[in-house]
Amino acid sequence: MKTKRQIQKEATRKLILDTAYQVYASEGFSATTNQIARAANLSHGTIFVHFPTVENLIICLLERFGLEINAQFHLLAEKDESLETFLAAHISVLIRYEDFYKRLISEINVLPQEAKYVFINIQSVVSFHLNQVIERDQEKETIKEIPMHIVFNSWLGLIHYYLTNSYLFAAGSVLTDHKDELILNYIKLIRK
Amino acid sequence: MKTCIACGMPMKKESDFAMGDTSKAYCIYCAKEDGSMQSFEEKKQSLVNFTIKTQGLDKAVAEKAVENMMRQLPAWKAFF
Ligand SMILES: [Zn+2]
Numbered sequence: 626m627k628t629k630r631q632i633q634k635e636a637t638r639k640l641i642l643d644t645a646y647q648v649y650a651s652e653g654f655s656a657t658t659n660q661i662a663r664a665a666n667l668s669h670g671t672i673f674v675h676f677p678t679v680e681n682l683i684i685c686l687l688e689r690f691g692l693e694i695n696a697q698f699h700l701l702a703e704k705d706e707s708l709e710t711f712l713a714a715h716i717s718v719l720i721r722y723e724d725f726y727k728r729l730i731s732e733i734n735v736l737p738q739e740a741k742y743v744f745i746n747i748q749s750v751v752s753f754h755l756n757q758v759i760e761r762d763q764e765k766e767t768i769k770e771i772p773m774h775i776v777f778n779s780w781l782g783l784i785h786y787y788l789t790n791s792y793l794f795a796a797g798s799v800l801t802d803h804k805d806e807l808i809l810n811y812i813k814l815i816r817k
Numbered sequence: 818m819k820t821c822i823a824c825g826m827p828m829k830k831e832s833d834f835a836m837g838d839t840s841k842a843y844c845i846y847c848a849k850e851d852g853s854m855q856s857f858e859e860k861k862q863s864l865v866n867f868t869i870k871t872q873g874l875d876k877a878v879a880e881k882a883v884e885n886m887m888r889q890l891p892a893w894k895a896f897f
């Protein structure tokens with residue numbers, strides 16, 4: 626049984642992570658722990674009771690984010706689905722986290738090394754499912770002979786380009802506005 | 818729902834489990850042909866190769882990322 630103190634401690638930890646998620650999504654990862662403390666209505670010191678350093682906070686947040694988003698990719702992906710359905714599912718998950726994900730891909734190069742590995746592992750779940758779909762289509766010879774990593778990186782490159790430059794393409798959610806166009810034309814590029 | 822202890826994949830259907838046996842704690846991708854679970858080195862190698870094949874990563878980067886992921890899985894706690 627958890628003590629009242631433990632329950633309280635876990636609730637505060639969750640509040641810090643939830644607030645950090647919101648603050649980073651709207652301000653980027655250069656937002657300070659002071660900003661996060663203020664938004665969570667906590668004293669600045671409380672944050673460091675739970676997370677000794679900013680790096681630690683960011684890594685814990687990304688690990689939690691990775692688990693959550695990966696669970697959704699896994700749940701949405703089906704072995705026998707079409708390429709269209711899979712790509713639509715990928716985008717539909719990203720739309721749920723669009724502001725945060727956009728910050729993440731724009732700023733990944735300045736985040737701690739460990740954060741980059743968490744990021745790779747988020748992409749691994751997507752590449753795992755895409756690979757199943759593509760291998761099946763390659764057997765049916767409906768897909769051009771392109772190495773798997775180029776198939777994957779081209780898709781990611783396309784949606785990441787639209788996300789990081791969303792001001793060029795949409796006033797609101799760029800993925801919502803352009804998902805159909807991106808899926809349709811990406812498939813045209815790789816299908817025989 | 819059960820999650821594979823060796824790779825973290827949720828096991829939704831019978832066919833996701835090793836040997837289609839829902840009492841198993843690991844998935845079909847983490848099983849050897851005889852149904853037993855792959856060793857740490859086997860799993861690590863196959864994940865590294867898979868990451869390189871599907872994402873085109875540099876080998877050293879792929880190894881680090883795979884270790885980072887395996888560290889969090891219940892099956893490999895003893896290796897870190
Ligand atoms: Zn597994």
